[in-house]
Amino acid sequence: MTPSRPLAGPPPRGLYLITPDDAGTASLLARVEPLLSSGAVTWLQYRNKTAGDALRHEQALALQARCAAAGVPLIINDDVRLARAVGAAGVHLGEDDGDIAAARALLGPAAILGASCYDEQALAQRAVAAGASYVAFGAFFPTRSKDTHRRASPALLADAQALGVARVAIGGITPDNTPALVAAGADLVAVIAGVFEAPDPLAAARAYQAAFA
Template structure:
């Protein structure tokens, strides 16, 4: 069974809003049915990241949703998160596997079949593929074509999560590829009603 259960994967971004507002919107999204939450803080100090991470962890526990920490294996360990998501320039997956508890989730970013197969071989639990659309939250993101997304999906057996520029308007076109989840930021956190937006995105999975 997929760890996503055909539900949306929420990724936070500390450049969008202050933490108190983020916390409120994350809770509404969790109420709407977020299946997995990735906590990402690019601008915060380690101390602040840790403090905010503890608060987000408590919130995720309240709604029984796994918490993944972006990039920072040390923060993931410090707050005993459910896992970590690593990019191609982060700590190697093989090293992370030696450090983390075997029960923890490790996701890997990949935008080619080769990197996806390598991630699967080395024990990744899921692969984040993107950016599938241009995105404002990651200016250096490399666009992945729908053909490449399909090729990666065919090549690996672990769950695939599409990420990058996914909105309420274009989400259905990606979900139609029958991937395991979509990872979004502003499609939920940028909405006036994050709970309603989450429910809408989750409902799209029932249509494919």
């Protein structure tokens, strides 16, 4: 039997915003809150590769409160126990960050569980069989946020439709190249720099979201 997955009905669509590394909780919240309240963010992922455990807990807890107020699910990058501790909606796991089935057992049937599948449909199939709620492919374009030696093709998005879960595109995505990925089958686009390094982050977020209209 396939493990239970949430997201019954049509998958969510739009901007899957990922936080930048920011050592200050107040400054991080100041950057994120206007975006959450704008209605332009479908999901928010907390990701901070430079913070220690205490700061990550502090920031995740603060973001969870803001996300709850805005009605935006908060997903934690790479840390199942932190997701559980702060009451986040779910967790995103990379290839070496833990087991989807174990995360499902710990977080329960309602959790949103995502898996990085890079450029491999087989990884996506295994993740869904283990209980993933969504699969993420990428990088589609060059990006500074992670190693991009594994490059994804838009055909992966179309092929993954049969898996029956949300499909996320990640890696170097801009408002200009988002429509082609949406046409290929992306339900969400995951973005860090395209919003947070934009001259007007709010306008950028709305531009991404508009590609799904």
